[in-house]
Amino acid sequence: MSSWEEQDEAYIWHPFTPLKGMDQPLLIKKAEGVYLFTESDQKIIDAISSWWVNIHGHSHPYIAEVIHNQAKILEHVIFAGFTHKPAITLAKRLLEILPDNQSKVFFSDNGSTAVEVAIKMAFQYFHNQGIEKKRIIAIDGAYHGDTFGAMSVGERGPFSEPFNSYLFDVDFVDFPTPDREEEVWNHFQTLIQTGEVAAFIFEPIVQGASGMRVYSKALLDKMIGLTQEYNAICIADEVMTGFGRLGTLFAADQLSNTPDIFCLSKGLTAGTMAMGVTTCTAEIQSAYRSSDLMKTFFHGHSFTANPITCAVANASLDLLLTEECESNRQRLNQRHTDFLERIKGHDMVRNPRVMGTIIAFELNTERETSYFNEARHHLYPYFISKGLLIRPLGNVIYLIPPYIISDEDLEFIYSTILTFLDEYQSMSFQSID
Numbered sequence: 236m237s238s239w240e241e242q243d244e245a246y247i248w249h250p251f252t253p254l255k256g257m258d259q260p261l262l263i264k265k266a267e268g269v270y271l272f273t274e275s276d277q278k279i280i281d282a283i284s285s286w287w288v289n290i291h292g293h294s295h296p297y298i299a300e301v302i303h304n305q306a307k308i309l310e311h312v313i314f315a316g317f318t319h320k321p322a323i324t325l326a327k328r329l330l331e332i333l334p335d336n337q338s339k340v341f342f343s344d345n346g347s348t349a350v351e352v353a354i355k356m357a358f359q360y361f362h363n364q365g366i367e368k369k370r371i372i373a374i375d376g377a378y379h380g381d382t383f384g385a386m387s388v389g390e391r392g393p394f395s396e397p398f399n400s401y402l403f404d405v406d407f408v409d410f411p412t413p414d415r416e417e418e419v420w421n422h423f424q425t426l427i428q429t430g431e432v433a434a435f436i437f438e439p440i441v442q443g444a445s446g447m448r449v450y451s452k453a454l455l456d457k458m459i460g461l462t463q464e465y466n467a468i469c470i471a472d473e474v475m476t477g478f479g480r481l482g483t484l485f486a487a488d489q490l491s492n493t494p495d496i497f498c499l500s501k502g503l504t505a506g507t508m509a510m511g512v513t514t515c516t517a518e519i520q521s522a523y524r525s526s527d528l529m530k531t532f533f534h535g536h537s538f539t540a541n542p543i544t545c546a547v548a549n550a551s552l553d554l555l556l557t558e559e560c561e562s563n564r565q566r567l568n569q570r571h572t573d574f575l576e577r578i579k580g581h582d583m584v585r586n587p588r589v590m591g592t593i594i595a596f597e598l599n600t601e602r603e604t605s606y607f608n609e610a611r612h613h614l615y616p617y618f619i620s621k622g623l624l625i626r627p628l629g630n631v632i633y634l635i636p637p638y639i640i641s642d643e644d645l646e647f648i649y650s651t652i653l654t655f656l657d658e659y660q661s662m663s664f665q666s667i668d
């Protein structure tokens with residue numbers, strides 16, 4: 236019998252993983268709180284919440300119990316023509332915490348499908364009314380997922396290159412760095428004023444995958460306001476920012492204008508099971524209320540609103556809405572802010588920033604900031620060898636830990652990063668290019 240690692244290589248194709256030149260994936264046998272345990276008993280702190288999903292820690296006993304209980308009662312049922320209490324409860328509770336204009340919940344499977352649903356919902360809203368609006372605006376550098384619609388509204392770069400000719404047309408405005416805000420605003424106005432725009436989609440306040448890039452709330456507010464003035468739909472992709480990541484429950488809570496559609500996933504189920512949700516206003520749904528069958532929203536997935544997953548999301552909300560969780564988020568924000576003070580003058584650190592429970596900075600490498608900056612290939616194994624799961628985006632090092640992480644573990648992460656920064660200049664990283 237070959238080793239588990241050999242069997243993995245024989246049978247599995249891992250996501251976002253080059254097939255040559257990469258180390259074998261680590262075999263994880265169990266996880267608890269912020270810790271992952273390898274087969275050989277190495278303890279690794281999950282400082283990125285396993286792709287930003289885990290908010291309350293791994294293998295949470297309360298969530299495990301809820302899964303067990305729900306699985307004994309109703310594990311799954313088709314969600315067309317049937318419904319169930321875990322889904323109804325979840326929808327009601329989500330609408331209670333989302334901005335007041337949100338009125339309906341549509342379930343799907345992950346962040347990408349939440350975005351697909353949002354885009355289709357917006358386009359068909361106009362189609363059902365016989366209104367010709369076909370354009371969509373997005374922000375350069377955006378990441379909205381890996382399915383075709385989500386890819387279309389995302390950054391056109393090396394990842395999308397094999398597919399670019401199959402993606403639909405999107406009007407991109409440049410990422411609004413502080414020095415370009417006016418230019419971006421002018422371009423945005425020109426696009427909206429054509430009256431042809433159906434929707435504007437954005438990651439509110441922070442663009443995650445492009446390197447935890449923060450942009451102006453005030454500008455975003457203006458963009459949402461203008462979009463709505465021209466009867467176009469604003470889609471907030473809160474897949475990463477939702478459920479407390481930026482301090483407030485949703486990023487939109489920090490804006491004065493409210494988006495029309497929200498896309499949620501990741502923290503929705505505390506990173507335990509896969510689920511996406513798209514919520515919308517009553518006005519958007521009203522365009523689908525018709526005796527004309529062709530106005531139906533013909534979209535659905537086999538596992539839509541899976542009862543176990545809904546029960547998990549309800550359990551995650553129970554934990555999220557406690558005072559303890561809120562004070563953990565504030566504590567995390569404070570610790571990150573203190574750490575920012577410690578690194579901000581460091582020669583190897585560029586542009587440090589804290590957004591709620593996230594801290595990010597760029598490593599001062601000679602090559603420009605990008606996912607393909609080779610620094611990433613050295614940083615990842617370095618941190619793993621120290622017992623830390625940190626997965627830099629190019630030369631952007633960021634932390635997005637579960638909210639329950641202790642001060643001691645945070646201090647271990649911070650001091651490991653500081654040691655790394657001090658050692659960095661003397662390390663001879665070979666380019667893998």
Ligand SMILES: Cc1ncc(COP(=O)(O)O)c(C=O)c1O
Pocket residue numbers: 345346347348350378379380381438443444472473474475500501
């Ligand atoms: C803002 C945003 N939208 C959508 C997605 C896609 O989510 P998923 O990976 O669950 O398809 C991601 C994933 O990182 C994301 O960060």
